[in-house]
Amino acid sequence: MNQKPGVCTFCGTGCGHFIGVENNRIARVYPSQNHPVSKGRLCVRGWNIHELLDTPDRIKKPLIRSDGPFVEASCDEAVGRLIDSLKKYPPESIGFLASPRSSNEEQYLLMKLARSVFGTNNICLDSESGHRASLNVLHAGTGMAGMLGSIEEICGAEFILVAGIDITRQNPIIGSEIHMAARAGAMVVTMDSRRTQIARLSKKFLQVRPGANKLAVLALAKTIYEENLHDPSFLEAHTEGFEGFRRAFGKLSENELYEKTGLKADEIKTVARHLARAKSAMVFFSSGISGLDEDTIGYIYNLFLLAGKIGKEGCGVNPIAGLNNLQGGYDMGLAPDLLTGFQPLADAATAKKFEKEWGTALPSSPGKPIYRSLADQASELKALVVVDHDEGIVRYADAIKKLDFVAYIGAFKNPFAEYAHVVLPIATYVQEDATFTNAERRIQLSTKKIEPEDGLLPGWKLYSMIAAKAGRAWKYAKVSEVMDEIARLTPAYAGVTHAKLAGGFGLQWPVDDKNPGGTRRFDLAKAGRKLAFYGVSDVFEAPSADDRFPFLLMVGKAQHFWHQNNLMKKTHIPMREYNATLMDYPEGYVEICPQSAKEIGVRDRWPVRVVSPHGEMRVSARVSDDVSPNTAYAPYFVQEMISRFLLGHTEVLRQGEDATIPVRIEKV
Amino acid sequence: MTMFLIKKSDVGKIAEELARDHQVYGPMIEKGSGQTFFDRADDVSEISLSAPIPSNPPKSVVFPQMERVLAYEYDRPKNSVKIEPDYKVEPKALVGLRPCDLAGMLCLDRFFMGQEFVDEVYLAHRKKMFIVTNTCVAPFKQCFCVCTDSGPAASEGYDLNLTDLGDEFLVETGSEKGAVFAAGLGLAAADDSHLARKKKIVDKSISLFEDIAVDSKAWISRVMNRVTTGFVKEEVWEYIGDQCFECGACSFVCPSCSCFNIADVTNPECEGCADRLRSWDSCSYEGYSRMAGGHNPRKPVEDRRNKRFFCKLSYSQMKKYLRPGCVGCGRCAWVCPGDIGLPNVVTYVRREITR
Ligand code: SF4
Ligand code: SF4
Numbered sequence A: 001m002n003q004k005p006g007v008c009t010f011c012g013t014g015c016g017h018f019i020g021v022e023n024n025r026i027a028r029v030y031p032s033q034n035h036p037v038s039k040g041r042l043c044v045r046g047w048n049i050h051e052l053l054d055t056p057d058r059i060k061k062p063l064i065r066s067d068g069p070f071v072e073a074s075c076d077e078a079v080g081r082l083i084d085s086l087k088k089y090p091p092e093s094i095g096f097l098a099s100p101r102s103s104n105e106e107q108y109l110l111m112k113l114a115r116s117v118f119g120t121n122n123i124c125l126d127s128e129s130g131h132r133a134s135l136n137v138l139h140a141g142t143g144m145a146g147m148l149g150s151i152e153e154i155c156g157a158e159f160i161l162v163a164g165i166d167i168t169r170q171n172p173i174i175g176s177e178i179h180m181a182a183r184a185g186a187m188v189v190t191m192d193s194r195r196t197q198i199a200r201l202s203k204k205f206l207q208v209r210p211g212a213n214k215l216a217v218l219a220l221a222k223t224i225y226e227e228n229l230h231d232p233s234f235l236e237a238h239t240e241g242f243e244g245f246r247r248a249f250g251k252l253s254e255n256e257l258y259e260k261t262g263l264k265a266d267e268i269k270t271v272a273r274h275l276a277r278a279k280s281a282m283v284f285f286s287s288g289i290s291g292l293d294e295d296t297i298g299y300i301y302n303l304f305l306l307a308g309k310i311g312k313e314g315c316g317v318n319p320i321a322g323l324n325n326l327q328g329g330y331d332m333g334l335a336p337d338l339l340t341g342f343q344p345l346a347d348a349a350t351a352k353k354f355e356k357e358w359g360t361a362l363p364s365s366p367g368k369p370i371y372r373s374l375a376d377q378a379s380e381l382k383a384l385v386v387v388d389h390d391e392g393i394v395r396y397a398d399a400i401k402k403l404d405f406v407a408y409i410g411a412f413k414n415p416f417a418e419y420a421h422v423v424l425p426i427a428t429y430v431q432e433d434a435t436f437t438n439a440e441r442r443i444q445l446s447t448k449k450i451e452p453e454d455g456l457l458p459g460w461k462l463y464s465m466i467a468a469k470a471g472r473a474w475k476y477a478k479v480s481e482v483m484d485e486i487a488r489l490t491p492a493y494a495g496v497t498h499a500k501l502a503g504g505f506g507l508q509w510p511v512d513d514k515n516p517g518g519t520r521r522f523d524l525a526k527a528g529r530k531l532a533f534y535g536v537s538d539v540f541e542a543p544s545a546d547d548r549f550p551f552l553l554m555v556g557k558a559q560h561f562w563h564q565n566n567l568m569k570k571t572h573i574p575m576r577e578y579n580a581t582l583m584d585y586p587e588g589y590v591e592i593c594p595q596s597a598k599e600i601g602v603r604d605r606w607p608v609r610v611v612s613p614h615g616e617m618r619v620s621a622r623v624s625d626d627v628s629p630n631t632a633y634a635p636y637f638v639q640e641m642i643s644r645f646l647l648g649h650t651e652v653l654r655q656g657e658d659a660t661i662p663v664r665i666e667k668v
Numbered sequence B: 001m002t003m004f005l006i007k008k009s010d011v012g013k014i015a016e017e018l019a020r021d022h023q024v025y026g027p028m029i030e031k032g033s034g035q036t037f038f039d040r041a042d043d044v045s046e047i048s049l050s051a052p053i054p055s056n057p058p059k060s061v062v063f064p065q066m067e068r069v070l071a072y073e074y075d076r077p078k079n080s081v082k083i084e085p086d087y088k089v090e091p092k093a094l095v096g097l098r099p100c101d102l103a104g105m106l107c108l109d110r111f112f113m114g115q116e117f118v119d120e121v122y123l124a125h126r127k128k129m130f131i132v133t134n135t136c137v138a139p140f141k142q143c144f145c146v147c148t149d150s151g152p153a154a155s156e157g158y159d160l161n162l163t164d165l166g167d168e169f170l171v172e173t174g175s176e177k178g179a180v181f182a183a184g185l186g187l188a189a190a191d192d193s194h195l196a197r198k199k200k201i202v203d204k205s206i207s208l209f210e211d212i213a214v215d216s217k218a219w220i221s222r223v224m225n226r227v228t229t230g231f232v233k234e235e236v237w238e239y240i241g242d243q244c245f246e247c248g249a250c251s252f253v254c255p256s257c258s259c260f261n262i263a264d265v266t267n268p269e270c271e272g273c274a275d276r277l278r279s280w281d282s283c284s285y286e287g288y289s290r291m292a293g294g295h296n297p298r299k300p301v302e303d304r305r306n307k308r309f310f311c312k313l314s315y316s317q318m319k320k321y322l323r324p325g326c327v328g329c330g331r332c333a334w335v336c337p338g339d340i341g342l343p344n345v346v347t348y349v350r351r352e353i354t355r
């Protein structure tokens, strides 16, 4: 039999699959029936992953260039060039942009390389701050920097809130679990500005005005509190800091709330009562590029804490990672201020533990997030190492061009490589054992399926080689020893070994002496602490449209258009689906409702100009019932939007989906 | 046709014997996960006749998920092309095929070989094939072949058919090739009493189907009538279409779905060289039905969905396949993230009829 178990590495759901191999090439994929997360399902991306894994569009040879075009080089030469170039600069001037797609082992070693070999804390993930915002809230509130619930428990939840995430597109198999729960009787409520598929499949749809999610959540919390639907003894015994949250309730009158959110009193009240009365309740929201801002996430967490829906079976505040190892990336300390497992770099005892294990002092100067440096004209950043990059390039192309030195490390061809001076290939994830941590903290081992092409090193070997050449010999005989080291340094991973993960469906962290089989969800009974309400602001600046800019534009994801599609473009079927929409809307589209289209005087596929206070772009109109009058939606793949239009909107990039842009839409 | 008996302990010999001059495929259980796959056996002892219905459709043997069908090299200056077809001609034996899956393959035969043009690639896989089916002595949870006239025992299209009689297997031959092969095994002959025992076992098996499957028996034909005559209301298709995640799984896992995509993949290391790949495709994808020029006859997802159910449940398809397009394997219900596998769709249409 020729079926090798593994994990889909597109999104953070972490579905299980089997890969078939022929002549050392990936020939097919099939879903894993007994996998606890995916239970025999895959989405369009997962069903076609073999097309990506078999693509000839790979980086296979190290490349270097001085002034002219690239020339092929030996791995030795290219690594030598990388080290010399980085060592020219003080640590503050070099940076590492890590990938939320790399395995835990690769991410950990890149982090170790940056800190222990090149002495810099300038390291971060190539993804927007959305997931970090979620982790900040959950960590501060409960001590767990990850999804509090579990995908396996979705089917047991009585109430499910889907807040501002197009989940059947972004993480379809999680969307499927929610749909199944709704069919089995759960009260599923979607809160969004756009009528997404999950909105249609929900029992209630709260169509909030763009940018007003936080207010809608506030309205729910206020109702629960004012109708006395919460349990004061739970608040007393298990929580702290409620007063701070309660202060926000008085800021706006009920009527103001309804007006600003566009929701009706009875809609809010019914949903609030359902939430409060359900035995178990979960909420899902997006982390990543189109995720909510930290304050809104704080409100969501506080709402569920007030309703007493945290730490029990079928409950969970669940940020959804769009990329396969985004959660793992934070677990592996890919942030200027973090070490592994969300341990703060500033904590002296933690730093000491790492210094002892690594046999070197940690850099003391604080690091800066790479994107902030790129956006800052006065930044000291001069040299940048980028791994398996999808996104930021189109936005920061100019800043990246200005750097003295850029290195690109990756398995697949990528437009980013054009900006690099050194390109180093690595093996794909099916060419080595690797672990990935999905959105629900499940650490899964994906075993090696095929041999890497001649001369290609898996990431962990390449990083070890760079370290050795730079004068620090790491002694890993096999990749599992990297995980052993992670386990020694990271309490949440303390009990994880490759041997323990082999042949199973993974373990959810924390995995330690107390929880040798992992931890399905955050458990109130075992918390050993009070749960803190998150310190949220009581300032509400919902963007509003006016006569000059009468539309509120939202930015989001679409199923086949995903993170610049560098990987999707290497498939055939998902790529065709991508082209089908592109052919209809060659310049991308902005979605408006039929009534708005009529007012502007355009029809489906007619060109329009979208003008904001900070910029403009030309796209086609897509006429659809999914948006309300005077709102508009543009999927994130619209190139011109990301490269030009959004550049003036730094706030949007930082805040994600909740920061909507007032625009005017004109016929051209 | 002739009939024989083979001892349970000897039944493995059939695969062993076939392995002499065939690539042998059969149901096998993946150890780590317990999942059954119909796959090529590196070692024929891996094949398990008692394994549950395979999770993947055996159609992957004759119609693989992704297959290189030819390679070509275009020499621009000389304006010449070198084409190398890549047909997999090795003889193959399928051992332990379930009746529904055989029925599915017969549909594929009619699609790929029974029309005006014969598909050479498919033909190459199928040509020297030896098929051993295995009667289902008990249905699996999701099965409803009793409603689609494709089980639990195979009636045509096999070379050998095995039925577990308890202590031994009844071996029925279904073709000349099968008769010759079976005669060469030196088995004891079976008689009508064994056939009567088989009938009892099949009847028992039929009685064990979930009520809903047995219940649906009449319903499937009534639903087919409705679907064919276009009497299913828009709203029902919309209700179904809203739940489709457009993943393609239902087509991929279906033993009778035949749609494919062709892609030419250029080789970056060899100018003018390309591989032609054929792979599974699905009517649920928007790009699948889009025509050049932008017209898409099936743009809304509910239109694409009802296309599938037309394909599985209408008389026009019966003309093509000489049987319903659905063979009752239940796999689409397993894999559908929208929970609109064929049995549920039948239920929704049926609900409308009874209203
Ligand atoms: S939901 Fe995510 S992990 Fe699952 S198959 Fe789709 S892309 Fe892969
Ligand atoms: S339609 Fe579904 S149940 Fe019918 S044969 Fe295809 S996969 Fe099996």
Ligand code: SF4
Pocket (backbone or CB within 6 Å): B243, B244, B245, B246, B247, B248, B249, B250, B251, B284, B332, B335, B336, B337, B338, B339, B340, B341
């Ligand atoms: S399996 Fe279900 S969700 Fe997927 S395409 Fe088929 S009907 Fe749609």
